[in-house]
Amino acid sequence: MRALAATDPYIFRYKWHFLGGVLFVALSTLLAIFPAQIVRYSFDLVGEGIDLYHLFAGTRAQEGVYSLFGRSVLFYGLLIVTMALLRGIFLFFMRQTLIVMSRLIENDQKNEIFQHYQSLPLSFYRRHNTGDLMSRISEDVGRVRMYMGPAIMYFLQLVLLFLLIVPLMLMVNVKLTLYTLLPLPVLSVSIFYVNNLIERKSDEIQRSLAAMTTFVQEAFSGIRVLKSFVREDDSHQQFIRASDNYREKTLSLNFVNSLFFPLILFLIGISTIVTVWVGGQEVIRGTITTGSIAEFLIYVNLLTWPVTALGWTSSLVQRAEASQARINEFMNQKTDIVSRQNISQEIQGDIVFDHVSFTYPDTGIQALRDVSFRIRPGQTLAVIGNTGSGKSTIAALLCRLYDVTAGGIKVDSVDVRDFSLNSLREQIGYVPQDVFLFSDSIRNNINFGLDHPTEERMQQAAHDANVYDNIIRFPEGFDTKLGERGITLSGGQKQRVSIARALVKEPKILILDDSLSAVDTNTENAILNSLQRIMHNRTSLIISHRVSSVKLADEILVLDDGQIVQHGTHEALMQQEDGLYRALYERQLQSEEA
Template sequence: MNQKFSSNSRLVFYFLRSSKRYFGIGILFAILASFIDLINPKIVGFTVDSIIGYKASSLSFIDTGFLREHLYLVGALVIGIALLGAVCRYIYNLMNAAGSETLVQTMRNSLFSHIQKLPFSWYIDNSTGDIIQRCTSDVEQIKNFLSEQLTSFFRIIILLALSLFFMSQISVFLTIVAANFIPIIVGYSLFFRKKISQSFLVADEEEGNLSSIAQENLTGVRVVRAFGREKEERDRFEKQNNIYTSAYMKFSVYISMFWSAGDGISGLQVMMIVVLGALLCVKGEMTAGDYIAFISYNAMLVWPIRQLGRVISDMSKAGVSIDRIRYIMNSQEERDHEHPLTVDMHQDIVFDHVSFRYKEEAPYILDDVSFTIKKGETLGILGSTGSGKSTLMYLLDRLYEPTKGKITIGGVDIATIKKDHLRENIGFVLQEPFLFSRSLSENIAIAKKEATHQDVIEASRIASLDDAVSHFTKGYDTFVGERGVTLSGGQKQRTAIAQMIISKTPIMIFDDSLSAVDTQTDQKIRNALKENVHDSTVIMISHRISTLKDADHIIVMNEGKIIEEGTHQSLMNQNGLYKTISDIQSLGGISHE
């Protein structure tokens, strides 16, 4: 795998490219707010000791007598400084929000764009639910960490440094006592980090499995209902939900232990400072004003110390999410040849000793297959389920690459042809076509940007869809539900055929795409194709002999090999598998599947 992002930090910086200026401004104002927050305790301490009290001030330029008579001025100064801090925090929160949303936008756009370019085989190895999980929950986890924790890190460091500095000016002894708790909190945070990371990874993966089950059931709801599998699918969902819940409960145990330990240690630190500070006041080693100021600074110190522990803890969760997203971003995109070609696709297609298997240890789906499709002719492909018929077409469209052999168009190896050019010139209609949640007209015109309404009507006529559309209340503006759920199987197939016809590609592939229409409509569509797309090379895959019998050339496949080849009449004369299937179908039997 090409490691485009060799580390999590490289990926994070890549995603931050559009939002770093917002986070930068936000961090600057967070630091300013922290600095401003440290001023008021000093003013309060000075007021108690030198204005309300009579301790001599080292600040000779301040008229303590005047301020004692106009104490409201000190209050106004404290309020003014507090308001200035509030303004800085407002700008910080605003910039942080803008940065986090821009970050999420960049992450989603980058992920979606990259996923669109991944090879077809990648989708076989990764479930849709898990991909969605990575692109939603994991993205949100990274956003929360960067916007809520990482941006606070700089403010935490400033607060720690300045708090300890001001505290040391008041009492070195109490400062050492307070500072001794910092390594303890960092230490237990590092201890819990690994456990939190491991448990969160398990919970995150189980949530992905749960999402996959939900996604499968939502898209396959008609199958579930048709076979009455509601109880079985509910039980399967509940079982996985229990696994996910247990994993998340284990994760929650570690989080609870982590925060409880933090509360206990922080409370102990505050108690020690309060008690020891009071003892110093009783002994006369610390004034009341210094004691109040020190307690205030210590309160400011406790928050960043605990927040630093949370940063370390949340870093483990964010690290898991970044790893899961980095897996997607490092997945190899489809790549063209070093010098891709754009050739005339109206030429002969040759499969030259082509073999294919999905993985090295897997059996061959295709084994040494060779045949030629002449320019402009119609090829019929017949074969049992799993014989490799559809795989041939996936190889031609370069959704897969041959394990052995090569495929050429006009003598040019398709591996050297630019993929966009190849696929723009190959129309593909599947047995189970996918339709988008748009109008019927939009679905048909999706393959041709400049398609007119007249083009849509003409393509529908060739696909024998026009008659069905005439019965729709809204005609071509009829909304097609998700995956074409509002249409019948035959209407979906004919819509997909019209979708391909409108683009008028030089190569047209029908992968058992007439299986849901009756034989009369089947014949009508094939006749219309002959009349209107006679310049194109047509490849028809079917289990019906009636669909294939008019093809110029027919091949019969079994277990990944071509076992018969010829015209309809010559194959009937061979008395082989083709004739056997024809005889069964002509008698109204079941086709050989």
């Protein structure tokens, strides 16, 4: 239960729901017990009334006995019905407090986990896959909810029923009480093991369903590749195997469920038979009345479901504990990307990398080695190099998606670690190498970084990214809905929409991380011409492996294996015959000519 201690603040937050639930559990339990005693009085009254009726046969008193008997039975009957109605009302409020409390806690926990996920650094997402993250915010939270709601509710019912019913039963007859309660522990233990078996098989079904769903999602997302390689039949066979596996596990669970309810009914039947058999013997001996047998039968039925639920709730608690431990594992992870001084100020764009080295914490790969450079306000710096040379790492460090391993980065003479994260990132327009568009309209994708977007800014950004003409050709224009990850658009169009998304913010610092790799030369030149106007008096960082994308920059850095090997203008670097920049330029020029 140590892991579940993390749920205590939620119970305190909704203490009135919890206390109200305890009250309604107690009231509904009392109203379930009282009718059993009334039934005993009624049974005894019927027996005594029949005896008196026959005793006064042929006299005037017989009619009085009959009238009194009728009124008493009617009174007891109305009393039982009234109590049943009141119990139904209290049961309704019991669920409206405890079960609603569990749903509110589930909602709060999901919101807090999602918010916490967003606060964690990129290194966390490199270590954990998306499926695991989603499992903890959906399945694990759902299991904790079952503990916070049904498990607590049924456990409270069981405790109150035992505390109230067992003493009443012992007061009537100790022997009958012991025999009546004897099968109940067996019932609880049986339910516990059978329920664990059901839960285990349910987990297998969930994993099988998740695997099948993932396979279908990948097949449809990669339908172009599937068709171009003519693998439809092979894909269909794989789906058949996954579907058959799911069917077998489902049938296996159905078999266990088929045994579950007969087992419950069998053990309940044994308790009833024992009660009638032993109770009948006690009636014959004269120690109890027939009304006591009826009372005991009601008590047995009242205890049966809570005792059955004890095995179920024990399993729920076990699973909730394991799930909460998994949730705590992530919730206890704290981001190390925090602001030291929380400075918020308007950025001018004077960027200094001072002997920066960086090693990725999850892989141990050193991406940058003693990198130093400066970009003055309004300047455009280009970074070029082969794949894996550390170009994108510079952009990630400037946006403070990671912190440097050694050295420092300053913006306007302020260490980026002292800036408020929101203030820093709001003033940077970042176009990442891996373009991601949401399954939403083009309009909302472009305006993603703005709280109060305007039509003019959006259209101007689309013009500047050279994607406006493409967008207005769609039947719904800017309101065109994009498919998953923007599959509706071509690779070049997705990149240009991503550029428009950065430009619409009118950022102080613009970072283009290989954002023109999917466009042709003519489109690239058109975008660069537009960007040349935009980048005027705006600090810009262009990262690319194509020389054509960087030759308009004021200065160019050439990276190789995380180190700066050349630094200068396009003309100066071209004069270095044995330099990497000229080699890249000639190689790409020959490729274009070919």
